[in-house]
Amino acid sequence: MGQINLPGNPPIPVILRRSARARRLSLRLSRLDGRVTLTLPKGVSEAEGRDFVLSKESWLRAHLDQQQAEVPVTHGALLPLHGADLPIRPGSGRAVRLTETALEVPGHQDQVPRRVQAFVKTLARDRLAEASDRYSQALGRPYTRLTLRDTRSRWGSCTADGGLMYSWRLILAPPAVLDYVAAHEVAHLAEMNHSPAFWAVVERLYGDWKAPRRWLRTQGPQLHRYRFD
Structure with missing residues (x-):
């Protein structure tokens, strides 16, 4: 090459x-x-x-x-959480605080990216665990573990032994998109393929999956613009 x-x-x-x-x-x-x-x-x-x-x-x-430029995650930047753009503002105390209108982050500017990333990962784990539990119970098949990564090639995966992996950046997407990815991966607990039978399981769990799948294809790459380093 x-x-x-x-x-x-x-x-x-x-x-x-x-x-x-x-x-x-x-x-x-x-x-x-x-x-x-x-x-x-x-x-x-x-x-x-x-x-x-x-x-x-x-x-x-x-x-x-x-192609839009990278967005450093710092005070003054806009960060999409659950699909809504929220300004990152200076906060008081020690903990990051999510309000209806902003993400309040205490500390020096240099600490903001790391603190926001830790907060976002925790938020992502909670939402993805909730969605995975809900779909797993509906399917009647348990998963073995849930891990988060910052992957570029895929938004989620399911291993042969029932392990679920998700990109934590899904928390930056609209809630319907995060739910779709969770339903998609949980459906692999029943069908380890992308056959018509698999998509029938996804539809049974989630409903009409075409719109969120299309969103990921067209808008998903933009979630990687946000830099937490």
């Missing part, structure tokens, strides 16, 4: 990936981290690939411009 740089302001690094199975040149822009990948079929030179990228420059820059 190599790399070329598309000149301009700013220059755009393009990762080169060769594929024996690819039949044509293809350019992919990741919605998660903005990485650009060019797939080269067998027999296509790097020079041909560079020309292809140059021919797509306008399209590429337009889409990169549309």
Whole structure:
């Protein structure tokens, strides 16, 4: 795997990936981290690939411009909790406090990201555990454990021994989306696949799942904009 740089302001690094199975040149822009990948079929030179990228420059820059910038989590920033944008404001005492209109975070500015992340993870665990328990009881199948991670490739997973894993960033999504992901993963306790039988279980547990699934595909990547470091 190599790399070329598309000149301009700013220059755009393009990762080169060769594929024996690819039949044509293809350019992919990741919605998660903005990485650009060019797939080269067998027999296509790097020079041909560079020309292809140059021919797509306008399209590429337009889409990169549309991607929203990262949001440092600090006093003054807006953070979506349960899908509603709340301002992060200075607070008193020692504990983070969630009100109807703001997230109040005490301490120095440097402490805010870490404190907010700890608070958000606890909130996410509580909501995901509640939703998982509810759907697990409705299904009649228990899960063995629940873990949280900050994953980019998936919002949740279910292991063969009944372990559920979720991205804690789901707490930043609308409640219906978090509930859908919980129902999706719990449904895997009965069907470890994505067959029609599996989707029938999801629908029985959750109802019409198409809208929250579509939200995750179109809006979900934006949840990774928020930086807690």
